Amino acid sequence: MSYQIVPATLYEAQNAYRRLQCQMNMGDPATTIVEIKTFLKMYPEVALPYNDLGVLYSRVGEKLLSLACYEKANRIQPGNPSIIKNLAEFYFVELGWVDDAIMMLTQLLNSFPDDTDLLRLMVDISRRVGREQEAQLFSQRLSELEQKDSAITDVHVCDVSPAASPVSGRPDVAREETTTESAPVTDNLEDILARIRQTLSQETTDVARQPSLAADELYRRAQEQLSARDDDQALLTLEQLVTQEPDNALAHNDLGVLHTRRGDLEQALLHHETAVRNNPANTTFQKNLAALYYSCLGRTDEAITIYTRLLREYPDDVEVLTALAIISAANRLGEQARLFIGRVIELEPWNTEARNFLAGL
Structure with a gap:
């Protein structure tokens, strides 16, 4: 228990x-x-x-x-802004996934137009995609917000003294100046973001104009190469496919399997997690990720989380039950292991491996 x-x-x-x-x-x-x-x-x-x-x-x-x-x-x-900013910045800085970062941050900026961390990221990204005008607008808005914060801080300091009061007009003047200067940026925020996304769309269009095999044909070719045990060529074909279709979960899953075979666990993890992210309903993708977590990376807790979630949805899944039995036995939880493998034998009385596993507990 x-x-x-x-x-x-x-x-x-x-x-x-x-x-x-x-x-x-x-x-x-x-x-x-x-x-x-x-x-x-x-x-x-x-x-x-x-x-x-x-x-x-x-x-x-x-x-x-x-x-x-x-x-x-x-x-x-x-929907958490802090999490989205960190993930998008990681995509941008560490992985060079500029497109993903742009889409995440522009959507977030619509909801939080005065977020200074977001604006700083947008300055960097705008320059990366050659939108210097937009970078300057974001930079201008960032300066205005920082000046406004500084003015508010000054007002709070002055308010400590009874002699300092709004009669001087300073707070009102600061607000009027900020409103006047920032209006063009705020009013045109959606236009600015749309222009950055347009750059992204243009890049996608340019890629589409280049002659290339259809995604279905590439995947079929990769499967033929896998059947012929030509893993190197299959890897190249699948990488070409995910370049054309970054959200192709099937290709990412197969790349994860291939990289695991080659011992490149970092790439295997990246592709398996991408497959699950792009198609979270696919049980095979989840099982493959859980197996990688447990068998190769020693991340037992995360593997158990996936398996137990799958078991709630598919209580008669023999693969999930067997995996949980193996993990339970490895952690000296004999009673749990017998429970899981016993259920496998109930579902598949002919399963000799399950019976041998039970006898060994």
Whole structure:
């Protein structure tokens, strides 16, 4: 029987994490990582700890783990601005996925037009895609907001003295100047974002004009190469396919399998997680990711999370039951292992491997 602590509500879990943040040793990333991972064993459905882990892993040079944590935080709480900014910045800076970063940040900026961190990112990205005019507009808006914050700070300092009062007119003048100068940027924000997206659309159009095989034909060719055990050519074909169709989950899944065979676990993880992100309903993609987590990366908790979620949806899935039996046995949870493998034998009485596994427990 499991005695894992389960929070009564998400609100309780979030409060528990706020208390932990007050106690964490932020000066020591390694210690803080351990503290957060311990917390997540009890409260695995809270997004912000994964986001914080992403920041910490990035600081210690664990880029792959950082990306995985940002992605997981975004899956749990997809509308959180802080998480989106961190993930988009990682895409932009570490992976060079400028298109993805643009789409994420422009959508976010529509909702939060005065977010200074967002504006800074948009300045950098606008220059990256050759939109210097838009970069200057974002930079202008950023300067205005910073000046406004500085003016508000000055007013608060002055308010300490009874002699300083709005009679001087300073706060009103500051607001009028800000409104007058920022109106063009604010009024045209959607136009500015549309022009940046237009650059993205133009790049996509240019790629489409280049002669290339259809995605279906490329995937068929890759399957033929796999059948012929020509993994090197299959890898090249699938990489060409995901260049044309970055959201092709089937291709990403197959690339994950191929990279696992070659021992390139970093690329395998990237492609398996992309496959699940692009098609989260596909059970095969989820199983492959869970298997990679457990068998190759030692990330048992994350594998268990995927398997148990699948088991709730598909209680008679023999592969999931077998995987949970193996993990339970490896962790000396014999009773749980017998329970899972026993269910496999009920579903498949002819399954000799399951019977041998049970006899060995």
